[in-house]
Amino acid sequence: MKNRFYKTGILFLHTLRRDWLKLLIWAVALSLFTGGFASAMYEIYGKDPAGLMAMYVTMNNPAMITMLGPTAATAETYTVGAMYAHEMILFTALVFGIVSIIHVISRTRKEEDDGTTELIRSFQVGRLASTTAIVIEMFLLHLVIIALSTGLLQVQNVPGMNFSSNLLYSTSLGMQGFLWAMIALIFVQLGAGAGSARGLSFLTLGFFYIVRMATDMNAPDASWFNPLGWSYLVNVYVNDNWVPIVIAIAASIVFLAFSYLLEQARDVGAGYLPERTGRAHAKERLLSLPGLILRLQKIYIIGWLFALFICGAMYGSIFGDMDDFVSGNEIMKQMFLHNANYTIQEQFMSVLFIVLSLLTTIFIVGSLMRIVNEEKKGRWDQLYATKLSRTKFYWYHVILTSILGVMGQFSAILGLYLAQRSVMETPLSLWVITKAGIAWVPAIFFFIGILAILIGWLPRFTVIIWSYLLFAFFVSYFGQMMDIPEFVINLDIFGYIPKVPIEEWKWGTIFLIKLLALCMIVIGFIGYKKRDLVNE
Template sequence: MSTLTGTRHLVRLILRRDRFLLPLWVLVLAVLPMTYAKSFFEFFPTEAERAAYATGTGRNPSIVALLGPLYGDSVGALTAQRAGFLLVIVALASLLTVVRHTRTEEEAGRRELLGGSVLGRHAGLTAALLVTYAADVLLGLLSAAGLVAAGLPAAGSYAYGLATALTGIVFATVGGLAAQLTETAGGARGTGIAVLGAAFALRMVGDTATHDWPSWLSPLGWAPRIRAYEGERWWVLALPVLVAALFAAAAYPLSVRRDLGAGLLPPRLGRPTAGSALAGPFGLAWRLHRGQILWWSVGFGLLGLILGGAAKAAGRSVAGNPQLEQIMAKIGGAAGLSDAYLGATLGLAGWAAAGYGIQAALRMRAEEAAGRAEPLLATETRRSAWLLSHVVFALLGPAVVLVVTGLATGLTYGISTHDLARELPRMAGAGLAQLPAAWVLAGVAVLLYGLAPRLAPVAWALLSVCVLLGQLGAVLELDQWLLDLSPFTHTPQVLRDSWSPTPLWLQTALALALTAIGLTTFHRRDIPTV
């Protein structure tokens, strides 16, 4: 029997299980670059306006740290830089997809069950990598086609698409290697995300320093250096191909050396006796969620520092652009444009906070699927207490993330405007304004889990729809009733002089109602529910 026996069947199984999630993130990430290009064509139609934008904003150190370097002032170059952060999202999605179909399957015991049939030892890893590689390639091709359709040159478009695909392939292979090192899915995800964070940090340091050699050490730094639309350097594409091959060459031997279900690295043992902080369901929930809250807060705190530092430059980037100057006049001049920029970026943080809330809510499903919830609930622990212990973090976690993001944004923006006392509370409040909408999606996740755990991942699809409507609604000129389906559409712009808190109260009430219904239905169903 070959070590790859059964790979084709596992590929079909992965495609069947990811038939909704995989197309969503591929399509959303493929369409966004096209919308950026159309925006630049609309708002910066002349060469002088694009040059002014490139000088005022595109080369701002905070923007460069977040998005990457800018190599020209053409629409293509501006689009490639604007889509720079999408590389991080593509890398993260690819990494998590591979971990979910390798280490998570082993941890749940399903890979051992399949291994009792005619299945080669390398089939599982190969199937996960093949599906993710194919998704990344499709994403790259669709991105390139969309950019060409937007009016950009074909060579630069396909250079950008290939760079995006290869970035995803590198981190998909990182996920495959991380799955061999640890014996838990959480450990594999943590290892992979740590590598991604280190790569992003190296790219930030290299792009903002005098010498850019640290960026050449980062897989996230190679894609910008292809210089799409500005004299493409095709040879740079060899770097991610080589590194992905090296990671794969390390992952496959490790998958044979270790026992099924075990990792190459020994697990870190805990204390022999539990401390008082672990007493009761809330103590256990705190132990399970505290790491996520910490790292999400650190990550978005750093992001807030960068966004706040770039806000002032956004207000100066429209000099000589009559169309944007008219928009600025309506929203309060350069300060108004800075506020609009900050409101939009904090809106992105709201989407991310909703993702955290869904992830925290779905931890209940993971505990039930792993068989840990049933013996716990067989004790004197009440169902309501166990459910609420996780719901608290699904609601509290997004609040912490948004407050930290708002405070960090207000800190750097307040320092740049010499008005820290005013901007710090304003930005914290603007961050919290995104919270009720994030709570609505977390409430949906709790409701779906209470009704039927298998339906709970649909909450991720709803979040993807919200992101799609927010990013593409105006570009595609969708009807307002369709845009209103997203709770984020109803979030008021609190940085403006006048706004109504009514939508915030209504969203909060809706989130609590959804959570209450989820709690009620959870009491009425069996555990576990297949």
């Protein structure tokens, strides 16, 4: 067994030398995101008991529980710390999980696919040395994040947020990152390639998120069997339960050991899940560029359209209980019932589509990114060498992505409509819900425009789009709850979209956003047509 880890230290130093800048940026960014807003929360809510109680009522409605999980706090024990953890911990755990999955797979299975691992193993290194180096790197990264975020929370000196609770909060999130890194290692062994491993990892993460929606509402004890549940079950700033941390550590060790067992018996570049045997002759539609693009993204498209439908249905399923929930609650009436001409469902729906539209944006950004990601891997070279023009190549991808943006939004609209129709005595019409959802499509197209410019002029920096998407989500989601400066809010494209039906259509604004998106797409095309090809 010792020989299997031979030269782990050298490989770790090599990996750290290569990744140190990226890891440093991640550590700072994740630490700031984890603990950077506690003092702002205190300034807004901590000095006003009525405001804190209003947040307690708001965060305990069914919609918030499905999104953010439950809280163990009561009205008497709902402090600023409890509110901060309730609002942030599950969403931040998802971010940690996504970052860990992406990094682990890119440094393990992707390097196998590129031939780097085979080259390294041609030297005198242990079979498990490369994987162990990544495990050590991830462990140290999350230790640093835990230390930084705990210190950041501590220096803000928020009343009720003491050191032990701050440490538990940071440790819970750090363990989520490391835990999902170990889960990703298992799919590295099972998948047929990096894409398969990444898809299985994200599918598992999404599956557990959706499952906990049901268990948090109907069977809270079942959330103990959910890895994501171990983030908020620590009940930090309420009764500080360290048991979920111990469970997460034990599970991480088990997952790591299992991945080692799988890797020992696996050939480099192979996976345990069988690859489907392809056809001896390609179908006729694969002889066209649109057919090829659709075939390459078929599973991705189907999976996302189904996920958006489920998300819409999930939110629609709580519409039937909202009248009863709000009717006897004056605080909730003040927070939601701003316009007597519209029902609580209509007013809540206008906010709900912010989340659904952001999910659709993630879907279409991932689709359009394929044009440059495949180029970096050299997979388009044979097509570029033919008579196929870059003009067709570019516009086919952009047009497909635009169509998918509309389809994704309609999928969420349909799920919301069918679910609310099954639970409401007087359901909203399809037209009302469609108007509320379709109003956000121009903002989705705006992201296509930004990404088009990056693809055309800065293809090596397309990852920047995810930073802006994260920024837009944060401002849209937390903007009304935190005292964010006006000039920062103005940078969020979603802030310019009218919240139909309670707000009137802003035809001038909608037209301008569409025009800007089209101009950026054309500018991106000019750069794409002239630039050299890129590779990794």
